[in-house]
Amino acid sequence: MHRKFNILISVFILASMLLAACGGGQQAASTEPEVLRVWIQWGDNPQQIQELFDKYMATSGIKVEVTAPLEEDKILPSLTGSEPPDVLVLSGGDLVKSYAKEGLVTELSDIIKSGGIDLSDFFEAPLDQCKSGDQILCLPWGTDMYALFWNKDMFEAAGLDPETPPATMEELAEFADKMTKIGPDGKVEQVGFLPDQGWDHSDLYVRMFGGFWYSDDGTQLTANSQAMIDSLTWQQQFYTKYNADDVLALSSGWADAYMSADYPFYTGKMAMYVDGEWMTGPNFISAFKPEASYGVAPFPPPADHQERANTAVVQGPVAVIPAGAKNKDASAKLLAWMMSPEIVAEEFCFNANLPTSKKAATDPCFTENPKFKVFVDLMASPNATYIITTPISLEFNDAYGLVFEQVVHTGADPKPLLDELQADFEPKLQEALK
């Protein structure tokens, strides 16, 4: 009797454990969802984003749960799993083509028509990130652009006019040299310009040299083109003119200080660098070093190619609807609401990112800050461009990153390395595009 009772208890405990493990995921499928889930990879101010999406409830009666920010590793499992979010906002469009190749995202042409989304209202450069032939794989939601930031105090200390940024890339190198200081112990203690502070901006420099690593239609790899060689050679000088090891030692740990008052741009360790429009908003320079005296200007072109002035590269968040989303109609309506000029204006006014809607861009909040306006103008410039991506982008970018390190950080010759890269990946690209 005693033993039977013990066995019964054990079975009962086991059964309840199993039920608990399995029962969590069950939800009654209904035609009209009560809750939609939006996942956003970036998350500068999650609370504000949730408040924004609470407004959707007023117009549609559907509650939207926002999860932001997201770790990179959560994205792929969410897209391949059985319960993806209803709308997913990625920080960048570089993976969208890879996802589309595996059938993980929904093609949006029909949704755009049925949701009444006006494609002509989008700025061209950010929208181009999402196009693949005739297909539209995503829609940009706010975007980022990059320009040259310079520390006016450091300019003055070096005898340069603090109000005049360099007009050409050659001049930039000269200015940088004037502002790079070697300390009494022989080590670099201040740099004038770091081409890859934060992350690799090869996409901008290579455009300035007149090329890219893909052809314009994304069907050919041009990794060893002259523009690529020039871009890497130009970037190399900022490390190899001085002791590259020293520069690396100086700049290690700078990335961690990005969201603090110790960032080298604020502490006088780095005079110029390339960064995005969010720096001019309320969450960055104004928050960490409000008294900083700095300037922003479009990145200068090479001296013999003034026609490339105002070339800037767009790279920003894009919204996709996962292929496994349970209720595509509901997702489509939510997406259309997100893309409306009023919502775009409200969200990106607050967040100090660039509005991807032309109508939203007329909102005075984007033009009243002259430093921010630099970016708005860049986005509207005819030379504004985007980063071309392909299904092999991730693997290629990783391999390019290694070549970049070898050339820029250790002074290797770019040509043979780029030739090898081209030989390795051109067949892979052709295979992937089949």
Add this chain to the structure above:
Amino acid sequence: MEELQIKRKWTWPPKLPKWSHRERVNFKTGMLFLLPWTIGFLVFTLYPMVASFLYSFTIYHPRQPNEWIGLQNYANLLADDKFWNSLSNTFYMVAIGVPLTLLTSFFCAVLLNLKVRGQSIYRVIYFLPSIVPTVASTILWLWILNPQTGILNTLLGYIGIQGPNWMSNPDWSKPGLILLGMWGMGGTIVIYLSGLQDVPVSLLEAAELDGASWWQRLWYVTIPMVSPITLFNLITGVIAMFQYFAQAYVFRGTHDLGYPLNSTLFYSIYLYQNGFLWLKMGYASAMAWVLFIVILICTLLLLKVSERFTYYAG
């Protein structure tokens, strides 16, 4: 309580002897208690293992049927430079990191076995770092190893050595990681400590009486007596080091995996990159099974070689 005695002749199909009611009930209760572990094992270990074995012969597609390509993944692996690079990086850690850690932890255990005042406090201090979570300790070491402002290079500077660029110099990134591993070797020290307690005092006394110095006692008595512990630590260390991942993943900070210059691209990191970043699950599964075979061969080799050097007491 009666003991379960199963006497069987090997027949096919297997004929279990007749059990009494009590034996049967005992058996069923035992199985019931094993059930949680069994289910966990089947679902989270055996099923993924079999699945990954099958995936390794395919190109994996998340939402479409997988394409069968036979041994192509394995062939591509052998032709892949990064595969060999990651294997050699991992071998570096196994061949240098594990013996170094063993040596220093044995040395520390011997020191911590000395009868000095505050012995228990020292033991706690040496053990404490091993309970700091992996990610937290790696981030801590990113600060310690910072070439300009980190403690390590500052201390080296006091004795006139210019510390290397631990984080951006490919020659020094792995030694930096080894240092991080050695800081957290408390677990190995404790195991050695317990082994040292088992060294028969009579043997040590006899050696002392015969005029052996402390070094000779260490070399000829203590080390052989703890050799089973050494073997255990060596094999578990090797198996763990072949799967080195978390520290390298955090150590690269905001840079690409493998920074600098693919010097921290260990086998598991490359596996992760292939499987979870590039969605090449078939390829990653092939990598996983190759690693399994590599670790198996290494372990068997170690066991064979160590037979001569291990003395089992009693």
